[in-house]
Amino acid sequence: MKQFSAMVYARTMEFVRDRGTFFWNLLFPVVLVFGFAFAFSGNATLFKIGTYGIAPTGSDFTRIEQSQFIPYDAAKAGEEQGKVIDRLRRHELDMVIDYDAGAYWINEKGRNASLLRRLVHVDPAMASFTERRVSGDPIRYVDWFVPGVIGMNMLFSCLSGVGFVIVRYRKNGVLKRLRATPVSALSFVSAQALSRFLIVMVTSAFVFLGTNFFLHFMMKGSWLDLLLVMSLGILSMISLGLAFASRFKSEELAGGIMNLITMPMLGLSGVFFPLEGAPKWIGLAADALPLTHVTKAARDIMLEGSSLVAVAPHLLFLLAFSALSLVVASLLFRWD
Amino acid sequence: MPTILECRGLRKHYGDVHAVDGLDLVVQEGSCLGILGPNGAGKTTTIEMLEGITPPTEGNILFRGRPLDRAFKEKVGIQFQSTALPEFITVKETLRLFSSFYREARDFDEVVRLCSLDDILERDNRKLSGGQRQRMLLALAIVSKPDILFLDEPTTGLDPQARRNFWELIRGIRKENVTVLLTTHYMDEASELCDEIAIMDRGKILERDKPARLLAHHFSGALVRVPSACVDGDRAPGGGSHQGDSYEIQSENLDQTMRELLAEGINLEGLSIHKPDLEDLFIKLTGSSLRA
Numbered sequence: 001m002k003q004f005s006a007m008v009y010a011r012t013m014e015f016v017r018d019r020g021t022f023f024w025n026l027l028f029p030v031v032l033v034f035g036f037a038f039a040f041s042g043n044a045t046l047f048k049i050g051t052y053g054i055a056p057t058g059s060d061f062t063r064i065e066q067s068q069f070i071p072y073d074a075a076k077a078g079e080e081q082g083k084v085i086d087r088l089r090r091h092e093l094d095m096v097i098d099y100d101a102g103a104y105w106i107n108e109k110g111r112n113a114s115l116l117r118r119l120v121h122v123d124p125a126m127a128s129f130t131e132r133r134v135s136g137d138p139i140r141y142v143d144w145f146v147p148g149v150i151g152m153n154m155l156f157s158c159l160s161g162v163g164f165v166i167v168r169y170r171k172n173g174v175l176k177r178l179r180a181t182p183v184s185a186l187s188f189v190s191a192q193a194l195s196r197f198l199i200v201m202v203t204s205a206f207v208f209l210g211t212n213f214f215l216h217f218m219m220k221g222s223w224l225d226l227l228l229v230m231s232l233g234i235l236s237m238i239s240l241g242l243a244f245a246s247r248f249k250s251e252e253l254a255g256g257i258m259n260l261i262t263m264p265m266l267g268l269s270g271v272f273f274p275l276e277g278a279p280k281w282i283g284l285a286a287d288a289l290p291l292t293h294v295t296k297a298a299r300d301i302m303l304e305g306s307s308l309v310a311v312a313p314h315l316l317f318l319l320a321f322s323a324l325s326l327v328v329a330s331l332l333f334r335w336d
Numbered sequence: 337m338p339t340i341l342e343c344r345g346l347r348k349h350y351g352d353v354h355a356v357d358g359l360d361l362v363v364q365e366g367s368c369l370g371i372l373g374p375n376g377a378g379k380t381t382t383i384e385m386l387e388g389i390t391p392p393t394e395g396n397i398l399f400r401g402r403p404l405d406r407a408f409k410e411k412v413g414i415q416f417q418s419t420a421l422p423e424f425i426t427v428k429e430t431l432r433l434f435s436s437f438y439r440e441a442r443d444f445d446e447v448v449r450l451c452s453l454d455d456i457l458e459r460d461n462r463k464l465s466g467g468q469r470q471r472m473l474l475a476l477a478i479v480s481k482p483d484i485l486f487l488d489e490p491t492t493g494l495d496p497q498a499r500r501n502f503w504e505l506i507r508g509i510r511k512e513n514v515t516v517l518l519t520t521h522y523m524d525e526a527s528e529l530c531d532e533i534a535i536m537d538r539g540k541i542l543e544r545d546k547p548a549r550l551l552a553h554h555f556s557g558a559l560v561r562v563p564s565a566c567v568d569g570d571r572a573p574g575g576g577s578h579q580g581d582s583y584e585i586q587s588e589n590l591d592q593t594m595r596e597l598l599a600e601g602i603n604l605e606g607l608s609i610h611k612p613d614l615e616d617l618f619i620k621l622t623g624s625s626l627r628a
Contacts, residue, residue, distance in 0.1 A: 002436045003436040003437045005436075006432060006433045006436035006437075007433065007436075009429075009433075010422055010425055010429060010430075010433045011422075013424065013425050013429065014422055014423060014424045014425055015424075017424040017425070018423070018424050169420075172420035173416065173418060173419050173420045174419070174420050174421070174422060176389065176416065176419070177416065177419045177420075177476070179389060180387060180388075180389060180409070180412070180414040180416075181409065181434065181437040181438070181480075182406060182409040182410055182437055182438060182439075183437050
């Protein structure tokens with residue numbers, strides 16, 4: 001226990017005193033959050049419209065420029081439509097049209113609602129469609145983005161702070177020196193993990209609460225649940241970092257592999273943009289990545305007020321992913 | 337004296353390279369054994385196998401009659417040839433970290449005193465000079481009160497003053513009856529510190545004994561050298577031989593050797609006479625210079 005706490009202390013001091021890295025870990029996500037908050041305070045696409053069925057011929061409405069029409073599978077309208085309507089309620093869509101049923105949905109709190117209604121009415125092919133209304137507060141892009149950016153920061157911090165650092169220790173002989181002491185690999189590795197866990201938890205909380213002070217994020221769910229999601233997220237990223245650092249001895253190679261892990265994860269996990277309308281295989285690939293589950297669960301809690309039970313599948317995935325990574329890490333780990 | 341460490345038939349092969357090739361060694365409790373050899377002789381591989389860091393390809397190693405286990409790790413002190421220290425933490429913090437690893441750690445002040453670390457305790461590891469760094473690494477090796485201390489080329493790269501200081505520290509630590517096993521390619525270091533030396537080349541120990549006995553066994557009298565160019569190839573005055581740039585005579589009787597050289601009409605301008613030392617023995621045994 002004495003050696004464990006001494007190692008946690010040493011590693012934490014090493015991080016805190018490395019001013020450059022320390023501030024980078026704090027500053028980068030803060031800059032991102034504010035940057036995106038300003039950049040996306042306007043809406044780039046004019047309208048985002050979900051559709052079922054085939055548009056009537058001669059419809060002018062379907063030719064509105066700078067709009068994105070997202071076709072949903074009409075055959076599944078029964079089971080899926082609820083979710084699509086929820087997206088409208090969250091202002092992720094501006095409108096949903098069911099051509100076959102001759103109906104459209106708009107969110108009465110959306111700023112485009114009356115304009116869209118008028119556009120439907122002036123289109124002779126659609127003028128007779130019935131209007132259905134839903135209501136939901138608008139979610140700013142930044143509300144949606146902040147769980148993603150915290151998750152992303154977690155990913156970088158864990159992979160570099162645990163993974164990359166262990167590779168460096170292995171290369172420059174720190175691991176070899178430790179191996180010459182009675183310290184066990186398990187004790188060393190868990191000390192690294194705990195130190196990083198505390199660091200990431202504190203920096204994430206700082207970034208979140210700091211930016212929240214100015215931006216007042218939407219928070220419909222429980223803070224405790226969010227904390228749990230974050231904890232499991234950090235655990236899974238640290239485990240991934242350990243698994244990836246278990247063998248490599250070259251920092252260059254480790255850097256490359258790290259990019260190989262992080263780049264697709266950032267692209268596929270829906271950190272910056274929702275993966276709507278993407279091919280099915282991308283969705284499947286995204287579901288295999290821990291970052292996807294961290295951001296999804298955090299968004300569900302913050303934006304929809306989901307309960308722990310509702311996000312349990314994400315949490316179970318994170319737990320299973322951590323366990324698997326730790327097993328791989330312990331099987332592959334090498335001191336030299 | 338009881339045996340503290342012994343190995344039999346120790347081999348380490350890296351592919352076709354036989355870094356250590358069948359080595360037997362017995363180290364007595366409380367002694368100081370120096371392993372000498374040119375670069376690439378297998379010194380570091382040998383010492384790292386004895387430390388339990390590198391697994392041998394063949395052969396076994398016993399510490400007080402038992403294989404190297406966890407108990408051994410509590411009782412061994414190691415200073416590697418090169419070690420990176422954790423960055424951004426001070427000497428004091430590093431010492432505390434390492435002493436936390438051992439069940440029976442040495443008193444902190446005692447470590448500081450034995451390794452003269454007073455003046456650098458608060459310094460960041462990255463800002464240590466060569467000599468300070470070696471003192472610090474020595475301190476890490478002795479925080480555990482080791483029974484056996486391995487030093488792998490501990491003074492390589494240090495200036496003469498720092499080396500002498502380092503030897504003083506080792507002598508101080510040896511007063512506690514610690515067994516020391518060190519590798520070096522400095523002859524003066526070996527004769528200053530070691531009770532016994534083992535000369536190693538190509539993965540094997542060629543000779544092992546007390547320095548004085550080794551010299552007495554291989555040399556008698558003095559070594560007389562004249563530049564090679566002064567002696568014609570086919571003549572051998574005084575029964576000497578060509579060794580590199582010089583013609584070397586191992587002389588029992590200097591008077592007679594001088595007369596023979598003069599009789600041959602050899603120019604004595606570049607002549608030198610000296611008492612054979614470990615360096616000469618080394619060249620004699622391995623055919624290569626120690627610091628090559």
